[in-house]
Amino acid sequence: MLVSIGPVQGFIADARRSRDLWFGSWLLSELAKAAARQLVAQNGIAQLVFPAPETVDDLEASSKLNVANKIVARIQGDPTGIGRAVERAVRQRLTEIRNDAFKRISGEFDLQTATAQVDDLVEFLWVAHPLDGGNDDKRVRDRLEALMAARKATRDFRPGAGQSNQPKSSLDGLRESVIPEHAYPLRRELEAVRKHKAATLYNRYKAGPAERLSGVDLLKRHGYRGDESHFPSTSHIAALPLITRLEQQEADISGAWAQYLATLKTLEAFEVEEVPARFANDLTGRHDGSLLFPDRLAGNLEGDDLHVAQQALATFLETTTGGLHPQPYYAILVADGDGMGKLIDAQPTLAQHRELSRALDGFARRVPNIIEREHRGALVYAGGDDVLAFLPPHTALLCARALADTFKKALSNFHYDDGQDAKHPPTLSVGLAVSHHIEPLSDALALARSAEKWAKQLPRKNALAVTVSKRSGAERRVCGVWGTLDARLAYFITLHRADAIPDGAAYEWRGVARSLHHPKPPAGGDDTVYKTAQEALRREVRRVLRRKRAEHGTAPLANRTLDDLDRMILDPTVDIDHLADELILARLFADAEDIAGLPLKEATPV
Template structure:
């Protein structure tokens, strides 16, 4: 780590320049900050505010009359006026007054004193080592302040947490060149992603591919973090990342475990990151990040080659292949002063009206007895230019190939390179007696051997698709088949024994956050007025009405570092809950949960509920309850509703943090396949299903109406591949007319099982609804009861219950005055029901 005590002392002074409870004691907050600095004083720490002004300018709009000597002109929001926190992504007012704000109004000073004592205890652990002290305090401070996500940095703009402001102030202090703060944005991406992950024959190959990408991304982030501090990473959120926690502990920074720490065996880091760094070091730093990633990859490759005892010729081609990975891209944008930046921006964009208008309105606000405009206010444009530079680099960078004239066959997983070994089998005794030899190239050999080489990569158990299919069975049958699977070797899975498997189908679930690029770019960010306390909103609206400013030209101000940090932190919260949902609640296998992306394998009969729960947890809606096993002994209960995550304490629900919000949605692709279906092809089908969900259509029509565009995203798509190869597909929104389709489908599946109604009724509905013989209203009211009565010997009560349930659900799916759309919705719902019946039929009848 950076061996400069003075540097880390300055960062400590910046990190504690404001107390976390500032919003509840604004008048004396500087005195309270002084108490923290006094505790840190023996380390030579003094308060540092160089980064405070630009950090504040980045995270909220300049407000008028901030420097006015007339207090009546100034916008003042006292703690007593603070009644709600504004959701950072949706702008929705969150009701946290009683559970959060009243508590802190009453206890802020006491809690501050307790926090001072905690800081003092950490100081005692690291005498004469401000670097370790900073890292420990930075990592743990949010964990020591319950519900810190709701504690605003500024009561006039109560949408971003104080911890975001402290992080950015400390990061900007680390970007000082001489006496001036001169930062740059550095964005880095590595790849390829899907191609690298998808080369797989086993579930373990998929998991390992995703984990290696996450692991290598961390090596680049680590280089920046150990040099400047992990507060410099804007995206992704690094707190609670287990790779970082283990690295800190190796450096003898003994941070505590926390229940929000991400699972060690899940790839949770995306393949890109955004950092703020000193501008005079940005270019050299980008190269150092590249070198750090490549160094770790080369070490892994060299160790693997040694373990495989490759010949000199094999090593030659081995190196050629490993040098093809990873691809590395980066972009840098210095934070110019406002005048210079407008000149720079015009070099890249022909249309600069938005920037020019934004700058003009900021100057107007500044002239209304406010602070001078500084470069921090232009963060949204710095970010946009950095993002576009990176995309341009990715589109234009050419990567070299190599010539391999050996007379050998290709890698049978990727097909892109020739095999290094044509008869590979695990040589460490981990292979099953029946494992077949494989032709594998260098990268896929590394995936197979890395567990034995890189000890800090976890050895996750990854059940086969056969085992996941067996998990459809009820407990007694499941145990018998699992025992058989364990007794027989891998080759036996392809034998006739497993052709008689009662539940031969499993599911692949691919989920992705919708429009994430637009969320990051700010296109979907809340309007400016939804970021301000009522007093500030009224003041700015009055100026807008009097044409002293134009709020419409200031909409870019919604894009801030705290906005990006909120997205990143929330995606981490979501990732934390994916594993307990997939693996504990629904008995599946999680391959990765990196940010807004999920890839999982599940029993066919649990995948629908799993997908539905995950999309609700992501948004924080639907009253989803989840029990999480913390350590094998203790459990915690969570509730997701009203755009929040709640935790149960003493039989009461307390808000913990916001989720992505009701305006942020997910789409899902689900593939139901036979357990013997080739894995790489199965993954392609699941990804194609996800694309169908994104666009709202199975096949893209030549012309798309506005209604059809509205059907895109916030949807799921299911593809059933029967053993014969026949495919059945459906695409649907999660909800129609506020009716949760998957939840209602589950109710019907359960009811049909309880009443023993023939499942063939679903196929009859599917065939009959499209006949056009009746209107949909007539069909539901008159014909549906007739069809149900014909199927099975039902008691009158059972018949009435089934008819009532179908009529209730179908009535909720009607689109008024649109017969065609209603009929199509009914047809898709019956197709969904038939797919679920197919998934569960095997469980019941075979």
Template sequence: MSVYLAFSIGPVQTFIAEARRTQDLRFGSYVLAQLAREAVSAVERVMEGSVIYPIPLDPDITEKAKRSVAVPSQLLAVFSEEKQAVEAAKYAAAAVQAEWDRVADRVRKKLETLPDFNKGAWEEQVQRFPKIYWVTYDDHDQSASYGESIRQVERALHLRKRLRDFEATHDEGLKCSVCGLRAVIGKTPFWDALSRRVNESQIKASSNEKLCAVCTTKRFALAYAYSPESYPSTSTMAAAPFIRALVEQFQQDPVSEVKEALERHRQALDELKGESNNGRFFNLSNPLPDFKKFQPNPGIPRNPALELLRWDGDTLFPETFAPNRLKNDYGIDLKDTTLGPVVSEAAQATRALIGVVRRQLPDVRPPTPYYALILMDGDRMGELLREAPNKGWHQSFSRALGIYADETVPKIVEQEHAGRLVYAGGDDVLALAPIDEALQIAERLRQAFCEAIREALEALEAPPLLPPDMSGGIAIAHHMSPLEVALRGVREAEKAAKGAYGRSALVVRLVKRSGVPMQMGMQWGAYQEGASKNPRVGLFQQLQDAFRGKQLASRFAHRLFEEAPVLAGLPEA
């Protein structure tokens, strides 16, 4: 007899998506990844080799991926006795809760000395998270196939999740500005004091942002419970193409006038930081891994354009220095300070830098206010896994997914390109990217996924009923738009790729600050093994280059979009 266990930590998507900042996205994913690892380890301690998905990777890979954000949606395991399955589930639940309590306790100890901290609200909210669901399924007469047993235990878990646990809550008063569900854990004096305390770190907090215990734990988890990490804002991601182009230009041919403008910009920001005693502009470390290749070796003069990486991308947009923006985003109130001339110089230095680059380096485009979110998801993976003939086959396939998520995805997003990974859950990926690299990243993720799945199936001597593929959505959003709007846009794009475009597709959605979003999409076409580039993506890149080289007028894109409904109905040549 085989007894199957399905175990889930939740809510995964809402916990990650409840975010006002990109770091909330990343840190939420990271915390859930650690909780999932604790669950897997606990189950393996009960019976080694019992876990079907996600497979614990080799120690060397795990060491490299300690800071990875592979977030599996559920854990599957199989045992020979029901007693073992129940024991494993209980151990896993206890391990997950213990890790969450440890993280929350670390954060609480850093905050509880501040004025007006509500310890009672903190403890109540922390105890209600996370939600843990598990079910077992035993095939007494062994009449069901392995795939049918997996279907049954997954169905049982789905039904268990629908059977909600209703708990009495006492969340009275002002609600959290991130999730909007739970009460805040402190009054205004608490958040004012916290905002002053964290100025010198890269964990951003603001007195006009008040959080609950769960969202506070997520915001400060890496700083206080794991290890600090710098993560780019939407503004930094939007400005990345400009910074890279400037850095590459200085690698080849430094321009003295641009160098002088960079130095003026640096001095103005240094003075603003010093005079305001405000460290929020400053990045603790380079948040864009792709830029590490430009770091100088000892004895080689530093590229002056790399100084731009010290600062948030906000500082390359003159509107950042408007009084309302400074007050809301950085806590600098010009009415209460004598910073007016310093702020004015920072704004003028920024405009001067952009102006000089326009004149001296016409091929370097000014900072764009838009960035991209990429969401990719494997097609019909449930159908494929339900055809698994046995446990060993399933584990081998899960291992291939694990290596893709832990090794391949970070390499593509963060080493081959200047993106940053939010999470990778086996066959689903969420990442931020500069808009000029979003298509290439999506294409490479799809290509690598198809290769990984094909190789795994070939090794298992199991040709798939359907060729493996991946659909995706890209949302292009303004760096000042609410993050939740961009997240909604990328989910709608990915949903359209799997629905309206019939899977094996990519949809790009422009989320404008006002007006109706614009959307277009395409099917990838048949996967070509060994092909370096998808021909349809290549066509878009040719159009991109033609616009940059001014071979095509900007109005061509608008005319093409107007004619798209008619053109889409024409037969292919």
């Protein structure tokens, strides 16, 4: 039997806050665990193929195990009866989570509509196929996948239950808002009334002053999971390099932080966001790092109160860092295993498929430690070969490489045929998107997913793709295989931090590349002009670099640096435009490491 629970991407991506994203991922995992738990209850844990938990306890509600939205199991008995039992278990778990969330909402809302919206959320599908003669080979899995594809293509058209006269959700634009309109502040109202309404909206519904929420949105905002019900904001992740620097200071700055907080707490409309206990630190405690950004203070303060808060922040930063401000960027990491379909096909029996599932589960169990403890990130989801996380820029690249290395080691006993009589171990491709902390989360997530897809488009995959979207300037992307791109970026970061190359060099390099660009001819075509243009381009870039001066313009570029760059520029297998973009992107990561006060590392050029 193959069970699918959805929707997945749309439901998770409909998020305005980081907590919305986290809870959407957690909810789908909880529903998948409920399905798997029911299958185990009827058939035994040994018959569960994917996931393949070590014990039944791993499938208990709110356990730390993340389960993907597809479950595979061997069953005995009537498939229809089992399928219905599994669906009942899934919907019962959804009802439990919904009821628990809604009872935490202190304000009035349209409970009937909200309940209907949540109940209509889950798409539960199952298919089954007999194991002919007991053979549990690849043919059965292929047939199951084909049946599931056919079932998904068969649409159930139900009448809509919406109310046309209600404002739509600000998150998905589809479902109706269930919060009464009179709860929202109006422009014509007095400032004191607007402030009171805005504070009440947040306290009761966790909604912004112009944010309409549906029942599904309220579920995301109020769903409970103990201490982990809180989740760091994107601003907190962006502030982590500066928090890291503050933690390392020898002078006691706790008094300055306490004074800043005391000032904020005197402001009536101010709401302090908290992070889970595992993200707390010795300086800011459980306070969200958004408190370190002036533009985030403007989110729920205005007028004199906003001026007082921003002045208090400026005083704190001047006292503790000499006026250094946090970098306003954070990274979203999306990772996915390469060739997993071929790897599953390479397991001839369901027993071997189960062993593969155990290996994937072993990798997923290591991910939280890698992301949160070793690299100060915030894990949204880790299940099987899929990972979604937020990371500060000063650790993002190292974390991505650590995940790729861990994945390769965890699955080192498995191989698949690439179709050319060559055996390949499974690898992990990673997409990183660096975005401004107040840009729409949905846009940042789309960038990260696009980067991950780009990495997987390389012929052998096993790649890293990085996209940087700054509020000023063009969006820049680079992509390359592990061991090459990440090593070059580390080298360029070192150059920037050591002031061994000026910032303008990369932009002038890029300008030269554009002015001398000549399209590559199709395979078998005359490439004489292209080769001549490439040679001229590489020589011109070398000339530009020799005119540049390092160390704030006080010294020429070191001979060793020029030699290293020459080797890259003259290498015909390296795209010269790509190199310039890598050098430009490296500046942001170098700045983050400087803000964090990390020691300067020695980096070897590739």
